[in-house]
Amino acid sequence: MADHLTRLLPALTPENQHFWTGGARGRLQLLGCVRCRHLIHPPAPVCPECLSRNLEVAAVSGQGIVHTFTVNHQPWYPGMATPFVVAIVELAEQPGLRLTTNLVNCAVDQVKIGMPVRVLFENRDPVWIPLFEPAF
Amino acid sequence: MEVLERRAAITGIGQSEVGRRLGRDPMALTVDACLDAIADAGLTRADIDGLSTYPGAMLSGAPGFSGAGITDVQDALRLNLNWYCGGIEFPGQLGAVINACMAVATGLANHVLCFRTVWESTAQGGGRRAGIGAGGGGSFRASGTMQWTLPYGAASAANWIAMMAQRHFHEYGTTREQLAWIALNARRNAARNPKAIYREPLRLEQYLAARIISTPFVLYDCDVPVDGSTAFVVSRRERARDLRSPLIGVEAVGCALHGRPSWDQFDDLTTMALRDAAKMLWTRTDLRPGDVDVAELYDGFSFIALCWLEALGFCRQGEGGAFLEAIARIALDGEIPLNTHGGQLSAGRLHGFGFLHEAVVQLRGEGGERQVAGTPAVAIAGAGGGPLGGCLLLTRG
Ligand SMILES: [Zn+2]
Numbered sequence: 001m002a003d004h005l006t007r008l009l010p011a012l013t014p015e016n017q018h019f020w021t022g023g024a025r026g027r028l029q030l031l032g033c034v035r036c037r038h039l040i041h042p043p044a045p046v047c048p049e050c051l052s053r054n055l056e057v058a059a060v061s062g063q064g065i066v067h068t069f070t071v072n073h074q075p076w077y078p079g080m081a082t083p084f085v086v087a088i089v090e091l092a093e094q095p096g097l098r099l100t101t102n103l104v105n106c107a108v109d110q111v112k113i114g115m116p117v118r119v120l121f122e123n124r125d126p127v128w129i130p131l132f133e134p135a136f
Numbered sequence: 137m138e139v140l141e142r143r144a145a146i147t148g149i150g151q152s153e154v155g156r157r158l159g160r161d162p163m164a165l166t167v168d169a170c171l172d173a174i175a176d177a178g179l180t181r182a183d184i185d186g187l188s189t190y191p192g193a194m195l196s197g198a199p200g201f202s203g204a205g206i207t208d209v210q211d212a213l214r215l216n217l218n219w220y221c222g223g224i225e226f227p228g229q230l231g232a233v234i235n236a237c238m239a240v241a242t243g244l245a246n247h248v249l250c251f252r253t254v255w256e257s258t259a260q261g262g263g264r265r266a267g268i269g270a271g272g273g274g275s276f277r278a279s280g281t282m283q284w285t286l287p288y289g290a291a292s293a294a295n296w297i298a299m300m301a302q303r304h305f306h307e308y309g310t311t312r313e314q315l316a317w318i319a320l321n322a323r324r325n326a327a328r329n330p331k332a333i334y335r336e337p338l339r340l341e342q343y344l345a346a347r348i349i350s351t352p353f354v355l356y357d358c359d360v361p362v363d364g365s366t367a368f369v370v371s372r373r374e375r376a377r378d379l380r381s382p383l384i385g386v387e388a389v390g391c392a393l394h395g396r397p398s399w400d401q402f403d404d405l406t407t408m409a410l411r412d413a414a415k416m417l418w419t420r421t422d423l424r425p426g427d428v429d430v431a432e433l434y435d436g437f438s439f440i441a442l443c444w445l446e447a448l449g450f451c452r453q454g455e456g457g458a459f460l461e462a463i464a465r466i467a468l469d470g471e472i473p474l475n476t477h478g479g480q481l482s483a484g485r486l487h488g489f490g491f492l493h494e495a496v497v498q499l500r501g502e503g504g505e506r507q508v509a510g511t512p513a514v515a516i517a518g519a520g521g522g523p524l525g526g527c528l529l530l531t532r533g
Contacts, residue, residue, distance in 0.1 A: 006289065007287055007289070008276055008277075008278050008286040008287055008291075009277055009278065009287060010277060010278045010279070010283035010286075010287055011277035011278065011279040011283065013279075016283065041401070042281070042284060042401075067303070067405065068299040068300070068302045068303035068306065068405055069299060069302060070295055070298035070299045070302055070350045070351050070352075070353075071348075071350070071351040072289060072290070072295055072349075072350045073347075073348040073349060073350065073351075074265075074292070074294065074349045074350060076265075076267025076268075076289065076291035076292055077267050077291070080267075080289060083348075084289060086288055086289065086290045086295050086299065086350075087299075088299055088400045088405070096401070096403060098400050098401055099284075099400070100284055100285050100288055100290055100399070100400045101288055102288045102289070113302070113303070113306045114306075127287075129287055129288075
């Protein structure tokens with residue numbers, strides 16, 4: 001994904017805008033349950049743990065580890081620059097809380113499951129795409 | 137507890153021409169398969185009072201993914217239906233057949249025609265397989281669940297399943313050399329299937345050197361889009377006794393969904409939703425994995441078949457790699473012959489229905505050159521990967 005022109009962007013909605021625009025202030029934001037503090041992703045109108053509907057936008061540290069990844073070599077549409085790394089990152093705050101993302105600033109053959117990573121953002125107005133890079 | 141699906145039987149099977157870029161109207165393929173299945177059962181269209189399909193007619197979706205819907209077939213064949221159901225939110229593609237079993241078991245219908253048509257090869261043309269959202273131009277915006285993957289270029293199930301395979305490799309030490317046997321075994325069997333797409337021998341060295349799609353998957357880990365339609369007649373057992381073809385009983389089905397139906401949030405990314413469907417199936421029968429004579433398990437990507445083998449208990453979770461390495465196990469003359477027609481990897485992506493078709497062929501002893509010796513009595517068919525999966529255990533008679 002070195003070629004930014006190839007990114008397909010998300011449609012912003014009231015439900016997802018905290019996630020896709022938090023990067024403007026350097027924040028990785030998810031929904032959190034006010035009652036039990038459970039973090040919820042993707043966004044939902046109810047806490048899956050305690051069924052509370054009292055939810056708030058919460059900033060997380062942006063620290064995580066690579067849970068798994070793949071190096072994509074297939075150009076799925078014209079102009080897609082390959083290879084690039086698609087990863088599932090597990091966030092530090094909660095077991096099983098994961099984001100699909102790209103791992104950048106790292107050679108594709110250097111990626112390892114379990115490696116610590118941190119968030120950074122790529123601005124593609126009006127959204128800020130959360131990406132991750134090695135955190136050594 | 138009465139296991140209701142045992143009131144159902146598969147009494148007819150049919151399949152159209154299957155091939156690459158046939159350029160034929162998908163409805164024509166559908167009619168070929170449907171009439172073939174009705175005739176195979178020794179019925180006429182007047183006997184058909186139920187209709188079931190996956191994924192149903194779709195206005196959008198990948199090109200060629202949906203070839204015909206319920207109303208298309210009802211109208212083309214002028215069926216008088218008492219029950220029908222077409223859709224995509226099913227326990228895998230074979231969920232359409234599980235639904236049909238329940239319709240006949242509960243008396244809503246006597247004979248349900250089930251069909252699945254794909255024409256992805258013709259619809260996608262000569263180019264490489266396109267990603268989801270391709271062709272949308274600069275105005276395309278990802279929404280729903282796709283918004284979490286498409287912005288990252290993860291535009292295909294190849295990427296999502298590849299990450300599951302990578303996690304399996306990491307946790308259990310599974311290797312590409314082991315996974316290869318899903319593809320190599322399929323190709324060996326396809327050589328004996330005149331309808332298969334790829335029949336020339338495939339060697340391990342070729343597999344290992346093949347073009348990478350998304351690590352650890354190479355070209356041979358990904359199934360081949362085709363045009364074709366597959367159909368079944370599912371009948372209430374008491375209406376099935378004097379029909380033309382040998383009766384194939386439905387012993388048990390699995391249709392559970394317990395984990396999160398998500399490509400990245402599922403609790404254990406070394407397996408998938410099929411885990412719960414497989415587990416459920418064994419709660420509905422006294423038969424055990426060791427009783428199964430032939431297994432037809434979804435290989436849209438090679439790794440999915442490995443997951444099915446583990447989930448169904450042919451080996452323990454994590455031991456799929458070592459299990460496959462002993463190729464004799466899954467070969468045509470092995471302890472559990474797998475994907476005897478060549479699977480979707482070599483026989484073509486008939487999208488789930490091809491596995492059930494082959495399970496019935498084997499139980500009837502109609503496999504020709506690829507027939508498993510010793511007249512198999514119990515077969516399993518499982519379809520679906522990622523967030524969806526469903527399976528049926530079948531018996532002869
Ligand atoms: Zn809560």
